[in-house]
Amino acid sequence: MSISRIALSTAFAAVMLAACATERIEPPISKGPGLGQPATAAEIALLDIGIAPSGAGLPPGSGDARAGAKVYAAKCQSCHGDKGAGKPADALVGGTGTLASSNAVRTVGSYWPYATTLFDYTRRAMPLTAPRSLSNDEVYAVTAYVLHLNGIISEDHTLNAQTLPAVKMPNRDGFVDYSKVR
Amino acid sequence: MKKSLTKGEGGLRPARGDALVERSDRRSFLTRSAAVTAGLVAGAATAPVVRAAETAATGLPAWSKAPGAPLRAYGMPSKFEEPVKRVVTSGYPTVSPGTGSSLTPLQLLEGTITPNGLHFERHHSGVPDIDPTQHRLVIHGLVKRALSFSPATLSRYPMVSRTHFVECSGNSSRNTGPEPLQVTCGTIHGLLSCSEWTGVPLSLLLDEAGVDPAATWLLAEGADSAAMSRSVPLDKARDDAMIALFQNGERIRPEQGYPMRLLLPGWEGNMNVKWLRQLKLVAEPMHTKDETSKYTDLMPNGKAQQFTFPLGVKSTITRPSFGMTMQGPGLYEISGVAWSGSGRVARVEVSTDSGATWSDARLQGPVLSKSVTRFRLPWEWNGAAATLQSRATDEKGNVQPTRQTWTAAYSAAHRYHNNAIQTWSVKADGSIANVYL
Numbered sequence: 064m065s066i067s068r069i070a071l072s073t074a075f076a077a078v079m080l081a082a083c084a085t086e087r088i089e090p091p092i093s094k095g096p097g098l099g100q101p102a103t104a105a106e107i108a109l110l111d112i113g114i115a116p117s118g119a120g121l122p123p124g125s126g127d128a129r130a131g132a133k134v135y136a137a138k139c140q141s142c143h144g145d146k147g148a149g150k151p152a153d154a155l156v157g158g159t160g161t162l163a164s165s166n167a168v169r170t171v172g173s174y175w176p177y178a179t180t181l182f183d184y185t186r187r188a189m190p191l192t193a194p195r196s197l198s199n200d201e202v203y204a205v206t207a208y209v210l211h212l213n214g215i216i217s218e219d220h221t222l223n224a225q226t227l228p229a230v231k232m233p234n235r236d237g238f239v240d241y242s243k244v245r
Numbered sequence: 246m247k248k249s250l251t252k253g254e255g256g257l258r259p260a261r262g263d264a265l266v267e268r269s270d271r272r273s274f275l276t277r278s279a280a281v282t283a284g285l286v287a288g289a290a291t292a293p294v295v296r297a298a299e300t301a302a303t304g305l306p307a308w309s310k311a312p313g314a315p316l317r318a319y320g321m322p323s324k325f326e327e328p329v330k331r332v333v334t335s336g337y338p339t340v341s342p343g344t345g346s347s348l349t350p351l352q353l354l355e356g357t358i359t360p361n362g363l364h365f366e367r368h369h370s371g372v373p374d375i376d377p378t379q380h381r382l383v384i385h386g387l388v389k390r391a392l393s394f395s396p397a398t399l400s401r402y403p404m405v406s407r408t409h410f411v412e413c414s415g416n417s418s419r420n421t422g423p424e425p426l427q428v429t430c431g432t433i434h435g436l437l438s439c440s441e442w443t444g445v446p447l448s449l450l451l452d453e454a455g456v457d458p459a460a461t462w463l464l465a466e467g468a469d470s471a472a473m474s475r476s477v478p479l480d481k482a483r484d485d486a487m488i489a490l491f492q493n494g495e496r497i498r499p500e501q502g503y504p505m506r507l508l509l510p511g512w513e514g515n516m517n518v519k520w521l522r523q524l525k526l527v528a529e530p531m532h533t534k535d536e537t538s539k540y541t542d543l544m545p546n547g548k549a550q551q552f553t554f555p556l557g558v559k560s561t562i563t564r565p566s567f568g569m570t571m572q573g574p575g576l577y578e579i580s581g582v583a584w585s586g587s588g589r590v591a592r593v594e595v596s597t598d599s600g601a602t603w604s605d606a607r608l609q610g611p612v613l614s615k616s617v618t619r620f621r622l623p624w625e626w627n628g629a630a631a632t633l634q635s636r637a638t639d640e641k642g643n644v645q646p647t648r649q650t651w652t653a654a655y656s657a658a659h660r661y662h663n664n665a666i667q668t669w670s671v672k673a674d675g676s677i678a679n680v681y682l
Binding site: 092093094095096097098099100101102103106107110111112113114115116117142151152162163164165166167168169171174175176177179180183184187188191192194237238239240241242244 | 336337341370381384392393398403405445446449450452453454464466470471473474478522523525527529530531532533537538541543545546547548549550551552554656657658
């Protein structure tokens with residue numbers, strides 16, 4: 064073997080070693096076995112509880128703050144305090160006008176951009192110890208109560224699938240979309 | 246590392262002072278001290294009584310002179326490593342003790358992979374006990390075919406293995422208070438763990454369902470009783486997202502999402518939805534509770550950044566760090582972890598003089614994208630006070646910010662995405678403190 068051929072094969076080996084050292088090399092997977100089963104309407108309905116800001120997904124039913132006060136006292140107050148004051152769980156009221164201060168307080172009233180989120184979260188996850196136990200009327204009512212505590216709607220304002228997404232939250236324009244910033 | 250922490254072997258020694266772990270640590274210290282003391286006492290008692298008539302084995306420890314423990318079907322760490330465990334906090338200990346977090350003890354670990362039993366936890370309503378035969382992942386919404394996958398079905402799909410960190414975007418929030426807490430590195434930065442994840446590329450399943458061109462996001466939701474949900478851009482789902490089934494070779498543990506979790510490499514831990522039960526293709530983000538009221542980044546002007554998904558480039562020295570005591574002047578290794586949600590770590594610099602001068606640390610390979618990289622730097626400690634910092638740079642050129650820079654960018658109330666430089670102050674007496682610079 065000539066000197067140049069030895070040099071060449073040494074160089075080739077070095078390139079191969081470098082390639083191995085940088086990253087695992089594997090072909091991309093582009094094809095699966097296609098084993099997914101058709102999801103049934105009942106299967107989807109059980110899970111599909113997400114509510115969009117447009118109100119899409121809101122169920123039938125209605126409620127106002129008067130009815131919601133009773134729900135709140137029975138199901139929410141032990142964690143969220145009297146009239147949403149908080150402790151041990153998050154405060155639900157207050158903080159309006161504080162976001163640009165050194166003592167910003169973020170609550171449903173001062174921070175949340177959409178009322179639909181309050182309905183969605185309450186229905187999916189509250190009360191913490193018994194989620195999905197409230198009726199749709201109860202969720203509408205307690206949502207109305209929390210919004211009323213924050214001075215966003217009146218005590219007799221009825222929330223339903225049409226009126227809830229129309230509620231304008233005070234901090235609706237307080238967010239800057241960074242989803243395209245990478 | 247673990248061995249170097251035990252008394253009598255030189256190097257660093259842990260000290261008390263982490264209020265959050267004080268109770269468990271105190272007990273374990275007593276246990277360990279007793280064991281060490283017993284060993285010393287036993288050695289002192291046997292040494293003088295060696296006689297010619299005794300066998301050559303006299304003086305050997307008991308474990309060298311009799312058969313050891315039986316085989317076992319699933320291994321556990323040595324009982325002497327009992328102090329190596331997570332710090333556990335719960336906001337609602339009586340109502341829902343599973344709602345809270347536990348932190349990886351970074352300062353007690355080495356290398357880059359987090360043992361499965363020490364991976365950090367963050368649960369919004371405890372850990373569900375899911376029967377995999379009854380669990381389904383449903384993909385629906387803006388798709389041609391709504392599909393349902395069981396864990397057994399997914400196990401027949403081609404898989405990939407990737408080593409990635411998962412970090413809660415609330416990690417290091419303990420360093421956002423007005424005064425530095427005197428707690429361990431893991432108690433501050435331990436909502437970070439790194440594993441080899443194995444699972445099915447999400448793009449395969451999306452192709453099978455046939456995504457409608459109108460879909461640009463998907464809602465990912467867990468089967469826990471919080472039904473934790475986050476909106477995920479479709480381009481990320483198609484890029485490197487995985488339905489993870491295995492963690493470090495074994496099935497994902499219940500605390501990490503058994504039987505399956507969404508893995509979005511480099512992005513906020515909260516989005517890596519555990520116990521994944523549905524992906525709904527939608528045209529707009531859903532603005533769930535966790536992407537509006539939480540995990541948004543309030544700025545000084547009162548506006549908040551929303552959907553800040555990738556985690557910033559970050560590092561911390563894990564050794565020496567708070568809770569350890571320097572054992573006199575001499576050669577030490579500064580060791581730590583670095584990571585970035587945007588790619589590979591390109592460089593880690595270390596300063597021992599409050600940032601006046603910096604030295605490049607050695608990066609331990611392989612340096613993988615969106616993964617933890619271990620860095621090391623030999624350090625000759627002269628016994629004088631020193632201030633230790635590490636500063637990471639990733640392959641995109643992002644540089645880990647100083648605490649001052651990071652703090653100035655956000656509201657004083659902001660707690661997420663803290664990737665500021667960590668500072669440990671080594672004092673002449675060998676003690677180490679968490680300080681702000």
